[in-house]
Amino acid sequence: MSATAVLDVGKTNVKLVLFEGAAIVWQASMPNRPLPGPPYPHADVEAIWRFLLDGLRQAGAEHAIADIAVTTHGAAMALLGEDGLALPVMDYEFEGVDTIEAEYAPFRPSFAEALSPPMSAGLNSGRQIFYQETRCAESFAKVRHIIPYPQYFAWRLTGIARSEVTGIGGHSDLWAMQERRLSSLVTRRGWEPFFPPFVKAYEAIGPLLPAVRAETGLPQTVRVRAGIHDSNGSILPHLISFEPPFTLISSGTWAVIMAMGADPTRLDPARDMQAYADVEARPVPAAKFMGGREYAVILDGAEPGCGESDVAAVMAAGALALPSFVPNGGPFPAHPSEIRGRLPEGPGMRAGLASLYCVLLTDYLLEALGANEGPLLVEGSFAANATYCSLLAALRPYQAVLSSVDSGGTAYGTSLLATWPDMPAREPLHQAQAYRDVAGLERYKAAWRATLPG
Structure with missing residues (x-):
């Protein structure tokens, strides 16, 4: 039976789990420890990436992996430049985001529009991005894509950047919930061009990059699903x-x-x-x-x-x-x-x-x-x-x-x-x-x- 490999990035732990049907046939885990900065506390994406590649290589030697899917905690967005992250993936517990509230508040969409309440620290993804734009302007100028955290790992696996609604539509201020579109915050700040085309979480967005196949030993037939909020x-x-x-x-x-x-x-x-x-x-x-x-x-x-x-x-x-x-x-x-x-x-x-x-x-x-x-x-x-x-x-x-x-x-x-x-x-x-x-x-x-x- 073919297996589906799931990278599960929680706030406390990261897991790689292989399923054959409903049965777990292989798993590994590591602690998820954010880095202190600069420019702010952020996810250690390189440690998670190394854990993922090592796990896929080990698990793929024992099981026939047909699909890879990623899930992560919310309130995490990846700002991509030409070749990688333009800015680190912010740790949503970074309280420094609170310092921009007076500047951000006029742009926050109404609760009726976004069904997203004002939250502390970086728990509103839109407020994170506003902080990055206004406090890290030189690096923000290099941004080409803004994608949710699950799609960041899908991008590293395939080289294809895509948007997905579950990662954007949770207490983010980025999504007009009833209209099912990007919110007024996105359009008023001019961020809309940064969001790549939307796909469904279950869509296969592409095969593995050759470098990933070489490092993991996985075949070209492996499909990478877009991924989903946890x-x-x-x-x-x-x-x-x-x-x-x-x-x-x-x-x-x-x-x-x-x-x-x-x-x-x-x-x-x-x-x-x-x-x-x-x-x-x-x-x-x-x-x-x-x-x-x-x-x-x-x-x-x-x-x-x-x-x-x-x-x-x-x-x-x-x-x-x-x-x-x-x-x-x-x-x-x-x-x-x-x-x-x-x-x-x-x-x-x-x-x-x-x-x-x-x-x-x-x-x-x-x-x-x-x-x-x-x-x-x-x-x-x-x-x-x-x-x-x-x-x-x-x-x-x-x-x-x-x-x-x-x-x-x-x-x-x-x-x-x-x-x-x-x-x-x-x-x-x-x-x-x-x-x-x-x-x-x-x-x-x-x-x-x-x-x-x-």
Whole structure:
């Protein structure tokens, strides 16, 4: 059977995963460590590129690779010159971008146009580009193409620059969501000529460059798919398997809640709600918080495992974790974090508190989105947390909580670009059983909600 190789560039880790159908047959990973600059903190694309080539060479010696597809985190754009990057790929956590807000604000498209809320640091891709244009003018003058991060690696593999909507259509300010075109920001700044032709994420944009074939040993027949934003990769299998309404909770460094079939008019930019564009450019109402990062902060080095008895002890003690534990994103970005009350002693207590925090914030955002119908599909790190899934099932008994039982997650969804819209058979999703003390959980939820700003 032929294999699809997926490069999955997350904010914390980079993976190369080979799929034969739904089965993982080879994988490798490395930490994703940004470089400090100059001219600003940026992605170490050369380390990732070397990791990709080495992995393709090793995996290709063992398996017949037919397709390569790339998925990356969002809020990352590559500005290409004649032969390579004109400017480094900015780390979206670079807070220096905030210094241009007064200059940028008059150009920001309205929320009604872009369904993209104002965000801190570089989490709006358009604000990144504005910073690069105004603060790095000499280098920006060399820009020939602006493409999303997945398409940067596709360009390095094929030499062909293309635009793709999922990488441009997520909290970027670059995309007019309802009109399905580049936004007024792009036209007013004169950036439109920089965006190469659009292709679908699943389109094959070309064969491998001869130099890549020579280094990896892969044949000329390998097809490189355009690539996709990571949260959109996660949702691909479910677009095939489920009819809206349904909601995907895609978790890792970020927890991204994507509510297929929800009403975009409910979106509140003050709560870090926005719409993503799916592979066919349809708006997908969404909300997010930095779930994996916040979980780790609350955990504070303690053991990650916990059970219902640990959760019960935390609730009985009245210990509350209050947002926000990271400054970027989420519905309460300016609210100072706090652990209120005395946390009981024990190895599972911090994990219990962190699980409660994440599930209560998830429930809050589901309610805000109006995502109250259809199944809740949990993938990534939260899917591996049985306590989280059990608590979510108790809070929302009118919705089935289904978690992914495989380890592919975003990478598996991205692998489907090679066969879209066909999907190989895979293991069924696991339905979570609700936490038993529903009344106690509801009281705890009410106490937690009472602490939140209006």
